[in-house]
Amino acid sequence: MRVTCVRGDITRQQVDAVVNAANSSLLGGGGVDGAIHRVGGPRILAECRALRASRYAEGLPTGQAVATTAGRLPARWVIHTVGPVWSSGEDRSGLLASCYRESLRVADELGAGSVAFPALSTGVYRWPLEDGARIAVESVRAADAAVDEVRFVLFDDRAHEVFTEQVG
Template sequence: MSIEAVSGDITTERVDAIVNAANSSLLGGGGVDGAIHAAAGPALLAECRALRESTLPDGLPVGDAVATGAGDLPCRWVIHTVGPNRHAGQTDPALLASCFTRSLDVAADLGATSLAFPAVSAGIYGWDADEVARVAVAAVNGYAGRRPDTIRFVLFSERLLSAFRAALAG
């Protein structure tokens, strides 16, 4: 299995699945979530609306994950996870770790062999880049289930890239 950190745009990743740092509504937002929805086109929003109408009427809980198709993205699936919002008092690292492990659970259920993660909660949700990197890498390394052959952290800034590379170096 390969785990790496790269600089880039997660919407262009040619992997089986990408992880969306979504909000609980699943209906799009800013940052990574907005970029994924914009690049995926209307099919992604339609699938998210269908999830809200059927199985997730109250939205996706913090720390959980769910998959949809990928619309116009080059991947097959988008795995949506809701990170904890530090500004709203959600400061438990276990909630953040759950975003990564639940995403891995969903990826395993899908049969995904390659997966790209963003730095969940490191943007507008106010978590420190180093803490997100440490929690994410520990969650992926400690995951007991079937992991994809390739796991890539795709990061949009040099600060995040440095934090994830340091966490991977251990």
Template sequence: MIELVLGDITTQHVDVIVNAANSSLLGGGGVDGAIHRKGGPEILAACRELRAGHYGGGLKTGHAVATTAGRLPAKWVVHTVGPVWSATNDHSPLLDACYRNSLKLAADLGAHTIAFPAISTGIYGWPLDSAAAIALTAVAEETANSPGITTARFVLFDQPAYDVFERAFSRL
């Protein structure tokens, strides 16, 4: 089941909260900063461990990795790096991969519920109409193939984003 919610992703009681991370995995602005602030130092410590190991060069765009959720009301945070919008280069497959790889990782963790932000629509500049269509299509297709995930929730920060996702959802 896909749900749309207007609210704060850091307050969602789900198994997995997806973080629209930057490649450093060390926090930043927007959703990334909020998740690190509210999740506490445990998330940053886990991200530093990842950077000290396999992800020394950072996380690649479209990929996903999991850490503890720290003080968030979730079990895990799945970090994924969205692409920066470009009018001249089509990065749609990378945005699609963010959602699909996050869902696959969540299922591998044994999660049943997952909450997504609107990846790449903040500072990365992805137009909401396009992002919503890509996100909802990827999640609908992937959850149909992953019986373990029972609820995929999109948590939209403001009414305009919610309205765009709602319109896109009605077209599915």
């Protein structure tokens, strides 16, 4: 598996699957989630609503992942995963690692060869960037996945620098 980092907009990545930093409602939000829903269009939301009406009535649990169409994105699928909120009093790193592993498991089920990830939980969920990058890269490299390429798509220079340092 080739692991790379790019500075850019995840909604413009030409990959098989884009990972969405979703909230548990699956109904859109801010940041990466809002951008994916805005650019991808109403088909993504329609599939998310169907998931909520069926197997995720209570929402998608933290650390799990599920796929929908990518709508108007230049990808085939969106893999939605819910990252944990940072806590100084509770170790939630296993949940963050699970987001990456479960997303790659879903990607394998879909037959995706390339996957683009954002820096999960490092935005409004306040996960420290350096630790989030370490967990992301270690989790992806340790995953037993058939995916050929994992691309970390970072929105700003600092995140790109920190992830690039972890990738090596």
